[in-house]
């Protein structure tokens with residue numbers, strides 16, 4: 014990665030690692046303090062992932078790491094050697110949109126768009142978690158373990174509550190996710 | 195020109211939607227000119243005082259730190275009209291969180307570490323951040339925000355109140371609130387050959403350019419400010435903010451481009467807040483519920499450097515008829531950050547108080563809360579005596595009641611119990627003024643059949659590009675996909691900000707005029723020159739001519755809540771808003787905005803509050819873990835939440851016929867929720883937000 018991210022640090026303050034981002038491998042030499050979000054935004058120019066709080070409190074930075082949704086502002090990049098990262102830029106195939114992106118467009122599930130990449134990545138994660146039968150606080154305790162969890166309105170609201178939207182697009186986001194499930 | 199059916203009013207999808215769902219839309223901090231540096235601010239950690247010295251040695255010794263800017267080592271600038279922009283100009287610390295230094299570094303990590311390493315020594319002075327009803331520095335200002343007179347009196351309101359057979363006298367509190375748009379305020383600035391280019395997260399870059407010109411002593415044509423995509427603002431980006439001054443200053447100081455994205459924790463003190471308001475409302479009525487006297491006094495705070503008075507008593511001048519009325523604003527200057535606009539300044543807290551009091555009056559008179567409002571609906575604006583250009587509050591109440599299912603309501607409070615939970619429903623009215631500002635725009639017919647519309651509008655999430663394209667296509671009689679729209683750049687024809695629910699009316703008016711003029715010139719199918727044929731519009735004269743009418747949007751909010759009597763938790767289980775806001779120009783984006791306002795209103799009712807720390811100054815809630823923006827689980831899923839509107843044709847507005855929709859969605863929501871909580875429990879709550887601690891304490895021993 015660029016010297017901009019590396020800065021002029023002494024040895025011992027940097028680490029080398031490999032990351033696979035949106036299908037492409039990168040050999041990186043990074044300041045040990047760098048969060049994954051800043052690697053993406055500042056190092057790789059993938060500014061689709063947003064920084065809303067930098068503290069794991071808003072979900073704007075949500076990406077998929079090895080298929081699971083994470084707050085990328087909370088992950089130190091040096092701990093991710095070999096990881097597969099998917100950002101909003103890597104969801105669609107070529108020029109085509111991912112079904113979640115289509116659903117958000119269809120339902121006008123955003124206004125300013127700043128939380129949107131995080132909401133979309135989070136939704137991709139939610140669909141997979143529900144399909145694999147991961148329960149949430151809204152899941153019926155008697156739901157058979159490991160069986161796919163139907164994504165009701167309550168399930169969607171609960172599972173997407175880590176992604177803040179100050180524009181208040183929640184009703185449309187819930188409808189978008191319902192369309193997908 | 196092709197003849198088409200107009201798309202105006204239909205739900206045309208957002209033009210930039212694809213960019214937003216793919217991550218291609220770029221926001222202010224996401225521009226990376228070569229050699230760009232990162233800045234990180236150092237906020238004051240004393241409640242009031244002055245900077246004695248700044249020790250930057252440790253910061254400068256860190257790898258990657260380029261410089262530490264202070265008031266002492268930066269070239270002088272001219273003072274700005276807005277004192278909140280005079281950062282690093284002198285040693286004064288008017289409040290905790292005021293920026294006292296700025297670290298510039300090669301990387302974000304170095305900038306952050308540098309800011310940590312800067313040692314600032316202060317001289318402190320005694321401070322006071324606590325607003326009380328009997329504060330001795332309280333005074334009545336000349337004006338409240340928006341240029342409203344601070345005091346309006348009609349008849350003898352106190353006398354009429356004393357003589358009234360039915361009286362409500364109640365105090366309501368609204369705490370400080372923060373806008374907290376999801377995109378923190380950010381700017382990327384660069385200087386090249388004496389030209390300053392800034393990508394700013396702003397609701398209006400024409401005004402940002404003017405402020406930078408003043409501060410840096412530059413002609414406006416040497417500054418370009420863009421705001422192509424803005425991650426929300428809700429008023430907090432409505433005026434130029436210190437981050438943009440600091441970014442430009444740092445770029446000039448270092449000779450390299452600089453990005454400053456404010457850390458979330460610095461926003462509460464740096465970019466405005468809704469000031470707390472302590473209300474007293476006194477309503478006098480006859481036994482049939484006809485108002486005899488309306489009094490609303492709103493006490494608020496401001497900072498020591500700027501007088502900003504939340505105009506919370508103003509809606510009482512608009513809402514209900516009464517022979518006697520008194521509306522008064524009072525303010526106390528404190529050692530607090532400067533308050534400013536937050537979605538529906540004045541109306542949101544003011545209508546919480548007034549509409550809660552109306553609910554109390556309904557209870558006192560035994561009238562249905564909808565009927566009480568209908569009974570007191572005035573023919574003309576009570577305060578001014580001017581006729582309304584249109585007023586369909588009654589229709590909103592009636593239609594909203596029908597859609598919400600209000601008629602089945604049992605008026606008795608505290609009787610719908612299911613285990614530990616009590617449920618209830620509430621209603622509140624909403625109003626927001628029709629504002630419009632002068633604007634310029636151009637429309638060009640290009641060879642090949644396309645059109646180009648240019649205006650420095652800003653899309654902060656409203657869908658401005660889309661609706662301006664619809665307005666243009668309508669005026670041109672052209673299909674929308676032949677109309678290109680350029681906005682978000684101060685090199686475009688100057689335009690007012692996206693704020694005060696006035697953006698679409700102001701920009702749309704100019705766009706409509708330019709396109710209508712162009713359409714006239716194209717009537718004979720003239721040969722187009724290679725650069726196209728351009729028509730210009732400037733609405734200054736027409737806008738400044740004003741109107742003999744009182745012009746306001748109205749609405750009605752309905753809510754159903756469930757109150758857990760064990761935990762004190764209040765949940766909104768249903769919400770409906772019905773609005774009369776003139777012509778709705780895009781059904782899809784309008785619905786999203788109405789709902790978004792309602793969501794923020796639910797936050798105001800239940801979760802949002804900032805607290806001033808009396809010992810250390812500043813706001814205690816400085817991040818999104820402490821300041822509770824509503825999350826998805828706080829908001830009912832459709833169809834339990836919905837917004838609707840009536841088709842309101844008002845010929846006294848502007849050529850596009852809209853009243854503005856960005857703010858009215860929040861206005862009545864908090865009162866509707868509070869009134870529903872009373873209906874559920876029989877207990878009156880008069881202090882927002884209705885958090886479990888307060889609710890549980892109030893219910894103890896009652897239910």
Ligand code: FES
Nearest residue numbers: 067069070072086
């Ligand atoms: S930026 Fe990562 S959670 Fe907010």
Ligand code: FES
Nearest residue numbers: 124125178179180
């Ligand atoms: S769309 Fe603006 S924050 Fe969600």
